[in-house]
Amino acid sequence: MKKLIFFVALASLAFGFNFDMDSKNGAIQNTKELGLKDTLTLNLQNNNAITGADYDESKKHFAIVSNDNEFYIADENLKPLSYAKHDRHFIMEMEATVGATWYKKELGMISYNKTFVFYEPTSNLSKDEQNSQWRHLLAGYDAWKLNDLGNKGRFSTIRSKQQYILGWDYLESENKFFTASVPNDVRDYWSVAIFDGDDKMILEEFMPKAGANLQLKEGKNLNNYYITGVDVKPGALYLLSKNFSTILKLNLTTKEIDEAFSFSGVDNPRALAIKDNKFYIFSREGKENKVFIFEVK
DSSP: OOHHHHHHHHHHOOOOOOOOOGGGGGHHHEEEEEEEEEEEEEESSSSSOOEEEEEETTTTTTEEEEEOOOEEEEETOEEEEEEEEEETTTSOOSSEEEEEEEETTTTEEEESSSSEEEEEOOOOOHHHHHHHTTTEEEEOOTEOOOGGGGGGOOOOOOOTOOOOOEEEETTTTTEEEEEEOOOOOOOOOOOEEEEEEETTEEEEEEEEEEEETOOOOOOOOOOOOEOOOOOOOOEEEEEETTTTTEEEEEETTTOOOOOOOOEOSSSEEEEEEEEETTEEEEEEEEEEEEEEEEEEO
Protein backbone atom coordinates (compact mmCIF):
# COMPACT_ATOMS: atom_id res chain seq x y z
CA MET A 1 0.00 0.00 0.00
CA LYS A 2 2.85 2.39 0.83
CA LYS A 3 4.36 1.81 -2.60
CA LEU A 4 1.04 2.58 -4.28
CA ILE A 5 0.67 5.85 -2.38
CA PHE A 6 4.26 6.73 -3.26
CA PHE A 7 3.76 6.25 -6.99
CA VAL A 8 0.53 8.25 -6.93
CA ALA A 9 2.54 11.09 -5.41
CA LEU A 10 5.26 10.62 -7.99
CA ALA A 11 2.77 10.84 -10.84
CA SER A 12 2.05 14.43 -9.88
CA LEU A 13 5.70 15.18 -9.04
CA ALA A 14 4.48 16.58 -5.76
CA PHE A 15 5.86 14.23 -3.08
CA GLY A 16 3.20 15.58 -0.70
CA PHE A 17 3.63 19.21 -1.86
CA ASN A 18 0.62 21.45 -2.58
CA PHE A 19 1.32 23.83 -5.44
CA ASP A 20 0.36 27.46 -5.86
CA MET A 21 0.73 28.39 -9.53
CA ASP A 22 0.40 32.16 -8.99
CA SER A 23 3.82 33.83 -9.09
CA LYS A 24 2.47 36.79 -7.13
CA ASN A 25 2.10 34.58 -4.07
CA GLY A 26 5.79 33.67 -4.03
CA ALA A 27 8.39 35.15 -1.71
CA ILE A 28 9.98 37.33 -4.43
CA GLN A 29 8.38 40.69 -5.10
CA ASN A 30 10.37 41.93 -8.10
CA THR A 31 10.03 39.11 -10.64
CA LYS A 32 10.34 39.95 -14.32
CA GLU A 33 7.32 38.82 -16.31
CA LEU A 34 7.95 36.56 -19.31
CA GLY A 35 5.91 36.81 -22.48
CA LEU A 36 4.55 33.71 -24.24
CA LYS A 37 5.95 33.47 -27.77
CA ASP A 38 4.62 30.07 -28.91
CA THR A 39 3.10 26.77 -27.78
CA LEU A 40 3.86 23.36 -29.28
CA THR A 41 2.43 19.88 -28.81
CA LEU A 42 4.98 17.06 -28.89
CA ASN A 43 4.33 14.06 -31.11
CA LEU A 44 6.49 11.28 -29.68
CA GLN A 45 6.88 7.50 -29.85
CA ASN A 46 4.90 7.03 -26.63
CA ASN A 47 2.63 9.31 -24.69
CA ASN A 48 4.38 9.15 -21.34
CA ALA A 49 4.92 12.42 -19.51
CA ILE A 50 8.06 14.35 -20.48
CA THR A 51 10.08 15.17 -17.37
CA GLY A 52 13.49 16.25 -18.69
CA ALA A 53 14.92 18.29 -21.56
CA ASP A 54 18.18 19.86 -22.68
CA TYR A 55 19.27 21.71 -25.81
CA ASP A 56 22.73 21.54 -27.40
CA GLU A 57 23.45 24.56 -29.56
CA SER A 58 26.32 22.94 -31.46
CA LYS A 59 24.33 19.80 -32.27
CA LYS A 60 21.08 21.74 -32.86
CA HIS A 61 19.36 18.91 -31.00
CA PHE A 62 17.15 18.53 -27.96
CA ALA A 63 17.58 15.67 -25.52
CA ILE A 64 14.20 14.67 -24.08
CA VAL A 65 13.35 12.17 -21.32
CA SER A 66 10.02 10.71 -20.20
CA ASN A 67 9.15 9.46 -16.74
CA ASP A 68 9.41 5.83 -17.97
CA ASN A 69 13.17 5.54 -18.67
CA GLU A 70 12.62 6.64 -22.28
CA PHE A 71 14.86 9.09 -24.09
CA TYR A 72 14.67 10.92 -27.41
CA ILE A 73 16.71 13.11 -29.67
CA ALA A 74 14.67 15.83 -31.37
CA ASP A 75 15.74 18.46 -33.87
CA GLU A 76 15.73 22.18 -33.13
CA ASN A 77 12.01 22.30 -33.98
CA LEU A 78 11.32 19.44 -31.55
CA LYS A 79 10.67 16.87 -34.27
CA PRO A 80 11.77 13.47 -32.87
CA LEU A 81 14.73 11.82 -34.63
CA SER A 82 15.64 8.87 -32.41
CA TYR A 83 14.10 6.92 -29.52
CA ALA A 84 15.21 4.34 -26.96
CA LYS A 85 14.08 2.85 -23.66
CA HIS A 86 16.42 1.80 -20.87
CA ASP A 87 15.77 -1.31 -18.77
CA ARG A 88 15.39 0.26 -15.35
CA HIS A 89 16.44 -2.98 -13.59
CA PHE A 90 19.87 -3.19 -15.25
CA ILE A 91 22.75 -3.18 -12.67
CA MET A 92 20.88 -0.99 -10.17
CA GLU A 93 17.24 0.01 -9.93
CA MET A 94 16.45 3.23 -11.77
CA GLU A 95 13.20 4.78 -10.58
CA ALA A 96 11.07 7.14 -12.65
CA THR A 97 13.31 9.37 -14.75
CA VAL A 98 13.14 13.13 -14.25
CA GLY A 99 16.00 14.83 -16.09
CA ALA A 100 17.94 14.94 -19.37
CA THR A 101 21.33 16.36 -20.29
CA TRP A 102 23.88 16.25 -23.06
CA TYR A 103 27.21 14.94 -21.75
CA LYS A 104 30.06 15.12 -24.27
CA LYS A 105 29.01 12.65 -27.03
CA GLU A 106 26.30 11.06 -24.92
CA LEU A 107 22.76 11.67 -23.76
CA GLY A 108 22.24 11.26 -20.04
CA MET A 109 19.12 10.80 -17.97
CA ILE A 110 18.58 10.68 -14.22
CA SER A 111 15.88 9.37 -11.87
CA TYR A 112 14.47 11.08 -8.83
CA ASN A 113 16.71 8.95 -6.56
CA LYS A 114 19.81 10.36 -8.32
CA THR A 115 20.54 7.25 -10.42
CA PHE A 116 21.92 8.16 -13.85
CA VAL A 117 22.80 6.45 -17.13
CA PHE A 118 24.48 7.65 -20.35
CA TYR A 119 23.99 6.39 -23.91
CA GLU A 120 25.75 7.39 -27.11
CA PRO A 121 23.65 7.72 -30.27
CA THR A 122 25.20 5.68 -33.07
CA SER A 123 24.44 3.96 -36.36
CA ASN A 124 25.45 0.91 -38.38
CA LEU A 125 25.79 -1.36 -35.35
CA SER A 126 26.56 -4.95 -36.25
CA LYS A 127 24.23 -7.75 -35.14
CA ASP A 128 26.70 -8.70 -32.42
CA GLU A 129 26.88 -5.11 -31.18
CA GLN A 130 23.09 -4.89 -31.16
CA ASN A 131 22.90 -8.14 -29.20
CA SER A 132 25.21 -6.67 -26.57
CA GLN A 133 22.90 -3.66 -26.17
CA TRP A 134 19.57 -5.42 -25.77
CA ARG A 135 20.61 -6.52 -22.26
CA HIS A 136 19.94 -3.00 -21.01
CA LEU A 137 17.80 -1.46 -23.77
CA LEU A 138 14.19 -2.45 -24.31
CA ALA A 139 14.05 -0.36 -27.49
CA GLY A 140 16.62 1.44 -29.63
CA TYR A 141 19.43 -1.10 -29.31
CA ASP A 142 20.16 -0.67 -33.02
CA ALA A 143 20.82 3.06 -32.65
CA TRP A 144 22.27 3.56 -29.15
CA LYS A 145 25.10 2.07 -27.13
CA LEU A 146 26.19 1.97 -23.50
CA ASN A 147 29.94 2.54 -23.75
CA ASP A 148 30.83 1.34 -20.27
CA LEU A 149 29.06 -0.30 -17.32
CA GLY A 150 30.32 2.64 -15.29
CA ASN A 151 27.96 4.81 -17.34
CA LYS A 152 25.25 3.82 -14.88
CA GLY A 153 25.69 5.01 -11.32
CA ARG A 154 24.22 7.12 -8.55
CA PHE A 155 25.12 10.52 -7.15
CA SER A 156 25.77 10.66 -3.41
CA THR A 157 24.92 13.84 -1.54
CA ILE A 158 25.09 15.02 2.08
CA ARG A 159 22.69 17.91 2.62
CA SER A 160 20.05 16.46 0.27
CA LYS A 161 20.60 12.80 1.21
CA GLN A 162 16.95 12.48 2.28
CA GLN A 163 15.58 14.44 -0.66
CA TYR A 164 14.71 13.67 -4.27
CA ILE A 165 15.73 15.63 -7.35
CA LEU A 166 13.64 16.51 -10.40
CA GLY A 167 16.24 17.93 -12.77
CA TRP A 168 19.92 18.07 -13.70
CA ASP A 169 22.30 19.49 -16.28
CA TYR A 170 25.95 19.38 -17.36
CA LEU A 171 28.24 22.32 -18.12
CA GLU A 172 30.94 21.22 -20.55
CA SER A 173 33.15 24.29 -20.10
CA GLU A 174 33.61 23.41 -16.40
CA ASN A 175 33.08 19.64 -16.68
CA LYS A 176 30.49 19.70 -13.90
CA PHE A 177 27.01 18.33 -13.24
CA PHE A 178 24.34 20.32 -11.39
CA THR A 179 21.25 19.06 -9.53
CA ALA A 180 18.62 20.70 -7.35
CA SER A 181 16.65 18.91 -4.64
CA VAL A 182 13.02 19.46 -3.66
CA PRO A 183 11.65 20.06 -0.14
CA ASN A 184 9.69 17.39 1.71
CA ASP A 185 8.16 16.68 5.13
CA VAL A 186 11.59 15.89 6.60
CA ARG A 187 13.58 18.74 5.05
CA ASP A 188 11.59 21.90 4.33
CA TYR A 189 14.27 23.47 2.13
CA TRP A 190 16.01 22.75 -1.18
CA SER A 191 19.65 22.85 -2.20
CA VAL A 192 21.95 22.73 -5.21
CA ALA A 193 24.66 20.10 -5.62
CA ILE A 194 27.63 20.17 -8.02
CA PHE A 195 29.50 17.04 -9.14
CA ASP A 196 32.72 16.36 -11.02
CA GLY A 197 32.14 15.46 -14.66
CA ASP A 198 34.66 12.60 -14.65
CA ASP A 199 34.37 10.65 -11.40
CA LYS A 200 30.84 11.94 -10.59
CA MET A 201 31.88 12.73 -6.99
CA ILE A 202 30.30 15.67 -5.18
CA LEU A 203 32.28 18.93 -5.24
CA GLU A 204 29.97 21.21 -3.28
CA GLU A 205 26.42 21.51 -1.99
CA PHE A 206 24.68 24.65 -0.81
CA MET A 207 21.38 26.41 -0.18
CA PRO A 208 21.10 29.44 -2.48
CA LYS A 209 20.55 32.79 -0.80
CA ALA A 210 18.71 35.85 -2.06
CA GLY A 211 20.99 38.36 -3.78
CA ALA A 212 21.00 42.07 -3.05
CA ASN A 213 18.87 42.78 -6.14
CA LEU A 214 16.13 40.41 -5.00
CA GLN A 215 13.29 41.85 -2.96
CA LEU A 216 11.77 39.31 -0.57
CA LYS A 217 8.46 39.78 1.19
CA GLU A 218 8.74 40.31 4.93
CA GLY A 219 9.20 37.04 6.79
CA LYS A 220 9.58 35.03 3.57
CA ASN A 221 12.50 33.00 2.14
CA LEU A 222 13.26 30.84 -0.88
CA ASN A 223 12.39 27.49 0.73
CA ASN A 224 8.94 27.13 -0.85
CA TYR A 225 10.17 27.20 -4.43
CA TYR A 226 9.99 23.68 -5.88
CA ILE A 227 12.55 22.98 -8.60
CA THR A 228 11.33 20.67 -11.39
CA GLY A 229 13.85 21.59 -14.09
CA VAL A 230 17.33 23.12 -14.47
CA ASP A 231 19.45 24.53 -17.27
CA VAL A 232 23.04 25.65 -16.73
CA LYS A 233 24.93 28.29 -18.67
CA PRO A 234 28.42 29.68 -17.97
CA GLY A 235 28.12 31.57 -14.70
CA ALA A 236 24.42 30.90 -14.10
CA LEU A 237 22.06 28.07 -13.22
CA TYR A 238 18.41 28.56 -14.21
CA LEU A 239 15.95 26.81 -11.90
CA LEU A 240 12.36 26.15 -12.93
CA SER A 241 9.98 26.23 -9.95
CA LYS A 242 6.56 24.69 -10.35
CA ASN A 243 5.49 26.38 -7.16
CA PHE A 244 4.76 30.04 -7.93
CA SER A 245 5.49 29.55 -11.69
CA THR A 246 8.92 31.13 -11.47
CA ILE A 247 12.37 30.68 -13.02
CA LEU A 248 15.18 31.57 -10.63
CA LYS A 249 18.59 32.66 -11.93
CA LEU A 250 21.39 31.48 -9.64
CA ASN A 251 24.74 33.26 -9.85
CA LEU A 252 27.27 30.42 -9.62
CA THR A 253 30.00 32.72 -8.31
CA THR A 254 28.09 34.28 -5.42
CA LYS A 255 25.70 31.30 -4.88
CA GLU A 256 22.87 33.84 -4.80
CA ILE A 257 19.61 34.18 -6.71
CA ASP A 258 20.01 37.52 -8.44
CA GLU A 259 17.04 37.44 -10.85
CA ALA A 260 13.61 35.82 -11.04
CA PHE A 261 11.24 35.47 -14.00
CA SER A 262 7.52 34.80 -13.70
CA PHE A 263 5.25 33.06 -16.21
CA SER A 264 1.61 31.99 -16.38
CA GLY A 265 -0.70 29.64 -18.26
CA VAL A 266 1.36 26.48 -17.64
CA ASP A 267 -0.44 23.86 -15.54
CA ASN A 268 2.37 21.41 -14.84
CA PRO A 269 5.89 22.69 -15.62
CA ARG A 270 8.25 19.72 -15.45
CA ALA A 271 11.36 20.51 -17.51
CA LEU A 272 13.34 23.50 -18.75
CA ALA A 273 15.63 24.03 -21.74
CA ILE A 274 17.05 27.32 -23.00
CA LYS A 275 17.43 27.89 -26.75
CA ASP A 276 18.22 31.17 -28.51
CA ASN A 277 17.72 33.06 -25.21
CA LYS A 278 14.20 31.69 -24.92
CA PHE A 279 12.84 29.51 -22.11
CA TYR A 280 11.31 26.23 -23.30
CA ILE A 281 9.05 24.94 -20.53
CA PHE A 282 7.82 21.36 -20.94
CA SER A 283 4.48 20.62 -19.30
CA ARG A 284 2.08 17.70 -19.03
CA GLU A 285 -1.28 19.24 -19.90
CA GLY A 286 -4.00 16.59 -19.51
CA LYS A 287 -2.89 13.73 -21.76
CA GLU A 288 -0.58 15.86 -23.92
CA ASN A 289 3.04 16.94 -23.68
CA LYS A 290 3.15 20.67 -24.38
CA VAL A 291 6.08 23.04 -24.78
CA PHE A 292 5.58 26.70 -23.86
CA ILE A 293 8.19 29.06 -25.30
CA PHE A 294 8.72 32.23 -23.28
CA GLU A 295 10.97 35.23 -23.68
CA VAL A 296 11.77 38.28 -21.57
CA LYS A 297 9.40 41.13 -22.38
